[in-house]
Amino acid sequence: DTEVTQTPKHLVMGMTNKKSLKCEQHMGHRAMYWYKQKAKKPPELMFVYSYEKLSINESVPSRFSPECPNSSLLNLHLHALQPEDSALYLCASSSRQLQETQYFGPGTRLLVL
Amino acid sequence: DQQVKQNSPSLSVQEGRISILNCDYTNSMFDYFLWYKKYPAEGPTFLISISSIKDKNEDGRFTVFLNKSAKHLSLHIVPSQPGDSAVYFCAARPETYKYIFGTGTRLKVLA
Numbered sequence: 001d002t003e004v005t006q007t008p009k010h011l012v013m014g015m016t017n018k019k020s021l022k023c024e025q026h027m028g029h030r031a032m033y034w035y036k037q038k039a040k041k042p043p044e045l046m047f048v049y050s051y052e053k054l055s056i057n058e059s060v061p062s063r064f065s066p067e068c069p070n071s072s073l074l075n076l077h078l079h080a081l082q083p084e085d086s087a088l089y090l091c092a093s094s095s096r097q098l099q100e101t102q103y104f105g106p107g108t109r110l111l112v113l
Numbered sequence: 114d115q116q117v118k119q120n121s122p123s124l125s126v127q128e129g130r131i132s133i134l135n136c137d138y139t140n141s142m143f144d145y146f147l148w149y150k151k152y153p154a155e156g157p158t159f160l161i162s163i164s165s166i167k168d169k170n171e172d173g174r175f176t177v178f179l180n181k182s183a184k185h186l187s188l189h190i191v192p193s194q195p196g197d198s199a200v201y202f203c204a205a206r207p208e209t210y211k212y213i214f215g216t217g218t219r220l221k222v223l224a
Contacts, residue, residue: 042202042214090156104156
């Protein structure tokens with residue numbers, strides 16, 4: 001089973017809202033990732049968690065706040081986003097950080113109005 | 114500066130024929146390469162990978178070839194099926210860091 005699930009599938013939010021994206025995997029993977037993908041562009045890495053600790057932050061603005069409550073869950077808290085943050089947000093996991101194949105979830109399509 | 118390039122944004126192939134998707138990279142330190150397939154409204158699905166110590170890896174209908182001297186990677190799909198129609202991303206991994214994805218090639222397999 002190589003399934004990574006993400007909720008919600010779609011999200012529309014205003015610039016003053018606070019919302020959260022959720023990602024879950026039950027493969028026993030110890031590395032989890034957040035990517036952002038704009039239309040017709042490749043996925044861009046945002047954050048990496050390894051063994052529930054943040055190990056890489058790709059200079060992402062503080063209006064994006066990741067959280068890893070346990071080894072199966074990864075959240076992305078959103079606050080005061082801009083319209084240009086509208087994108088597909090992808091979660092991925094791998095058995096070890098950056099050394100093994102990453103398996104992606106279906107993504108959350110976010111629209112910021 | 115795009116370190117991983119997929120110069121063909123789209124490709125159409127007849128069902129049953131071979132599909133060849135290409136990827137070029139600039140950094141000789143990349144040691145691991147992958148191909149992902151992406152359907153609309155879904156996340157990328159891992160297809161096949163290859164380590165830089167190999168020049169070929171095969172999995173069913175999918176074969177990846179690596180030419181290190183040319184810094185070139187290709188994915189062959191034989192025979193192509195309509196269900197293979199998707200966007201294909203190649204990704205490369207620098208020795209100790211993240212995946213770098215290409216811009217994708219949209220494959221359309223015609224029935």
